[in-house]
Amino acid sequence: MVVLISFVRKGNAPMRDKTHQAPSDPCGKGFFHAWRALLTILALIAVGCSAPAAVTPRPTVAPSLAPTVAPTLAPTAASVDFPITLTDDEGTQLTLSEEPDSIVSLTPATTELVFALGAGDRLKGGTDFDDFPPEAVGLPDVATFTGVLIEKVVDIDPDLVIAGGNNFTSAADIDRLRGLGLTVMVIYAPTVAAVLDDIQLVGDAIGASAEAQAMTAAMESRIDEVSGAVASLAKPRVFYEIGNEPEIFGPAPDSFVANMVELAGGDAVTTTDPAVFSIPLERLVSEDPEVIVLGDAAYGVCPDNVLSRPGWSSITAVRDGDVRPVDDIVVTRPGPRLGEGLAALALTIHPEAEIAAPTAGAQLCTSAPAASPSP
């Protein structure tokens, strides 16, 4: 009998954010005994399944030790020769004997990335929540909120599977795929700087090193531009609302979102603990944010809704009307549009900053406010 013991980033993951976990609505799918129903409710409350924010998958989130770090480019050879051996973000070594002809992506961020690196035609399977670029929507769905459709992946028989770390793709699914002989690369970026490293890693794996290098260089200069533009401005206290049902959800300390807020020239109002994602209204009121950014704007929450929330009127941002929407997907998805997402976030926090308008992300809440969220 072979006993294999490995230490992996599991329960002690330095950074967790549950908001990425619930891309679709698992609510109401159960038939349980009474106690199980209770547990289900607990689980859903904890996941925030009915919170609008939970609709968006966000694979990456982790603490940044140096929020203002200027990401550095990994020096890479102009071209990478296959076979190549790479180490993924969970420390697993994988060898690709030749440039992968067929690729399966199990996160929307990596789907977007593979397309942006010009290898979209080699992508044979994606997730049911891929939404960008438009071509990605039509990809066969091999991953859903409930897990990976192993059978479909085996049927595609890809040369490379790109999965999300920190439980975005469940460890059991990754083990199963590897057990069936597939090459699985796990991607997980806890910080903005790590996203750039991941782009290079994916580029190397799919034979697009040069494209990845150009992309990270452009993103780096965009990030520098944004950081430079907001450096001289006062840092307002910023609350980035991830969701508001059934509780108010915001960034945990040192999380990816908090990292983005800091880079965009804000002082992030966070929850009390890296493992906690809901923030009591009491704490929000006492932290008194000067700007509230509505990451849940994509799900129908607009400034008008916030201004009328009971108990919120004493918050400076609400009193002064500094409650603004942002397209959450470009801000929190660790993909090729992150530089533009940072620009969008910086302009949301500092509308006066001299930053070129972002080329990605939707304008939200521009017309009549969407349906108001339930109480």
Added chain:
Amino acid sequence: VSVRAATTTAAHARPVWLERVRHRPALLLALGVVGLLATVVAGVVFGSVTIPVGDTLAVLANRLLGWPLDRSIPETTQTIVVELRLPRVLTAMAVGTALSLAGATFQGLLRNPLADPYVLGTASGAALGAAIAVLLPIQVALLGLGLLHLFAFVGAIAAVAVVYRMSRLGALSSLTSVLLTGYAIGSLLAAGLAMTMYVAGSNLRQIFFYLLGSFSLASWPQLAMALPIIVFGSILIFSRARSLNALLLGEETATHLGIDVRRDRLILLAGATLVTAASVAVSGLIGFVGLVVPHLVRLVVGPNARLVLPLSATFGAAFLGLADVVARAPGELPVGVVTALLGAPFFLYLLRHYRTGYEL
């Protein structure tokens, strides 16, 4: 036992087909076996990838019976049929058997129609064990079995062991106290589970899906670990079918009938706990099957455990196997949803049309 007299008066209300099969348990068993075979075929033919039925059957015949492949079939198709679908349908059937047997046993043992395999804290124990395993920073892989399966198994057995010790089920104790002890221990463990989930952070999803129950990750090594335990536990239960009948009359009567109540109760409890623990370890928590399949069988053939046990085992296997096939159709629906959606209306139909005086 008192059911027969009560029901003859209501005989005219029964549908004819039910009346016909009622006195022919052998026919029912044969029907069940046909159902099992149909389930295996359905389980390998249907899935998220469409594979021609001919190809599927050819692969099966090749692997199981050694028939040569008469056409070229892609390697991926063979992997899907042999490594994914076959262990999956067999695991679902094994778990269906286990839960139905355990349900029938607990219902008889506790003389309580609401007893199910999880009644003495198995579910909460297994769930807490699984949740703790998810949170531990180490990962042990033993032939495809993770720490989660091991902890779930141990948790289920530990919960029942504690209930057994605390309620002194071995003596001629009151069944009410056993049930309430089980409920109390279960609640305590459920609170521990809720606490674990609260601190689980990004691991919450894993725990959540364990609680929903699924066969989507079934594999040969898992089945190879669970099946011997389920078979052993089932043999224990079958060997005490006579005692189960006697216990329905009450402990005192059973003693007068020459049954060693203390010993046989322990054997039945051990068997039912083993099969339940093995099931929850491989598939998570799946409700409804263990509660309702034994009742369905009793509604048709009456309360004799010697008929109820084999028929529950057979129909439980077919029912859960088919429910899992249905669950795959729209992607991956939790199988517990399907068992209830399919089973509850049928159960209600039988309850309404068949017997008026139904008791355990």
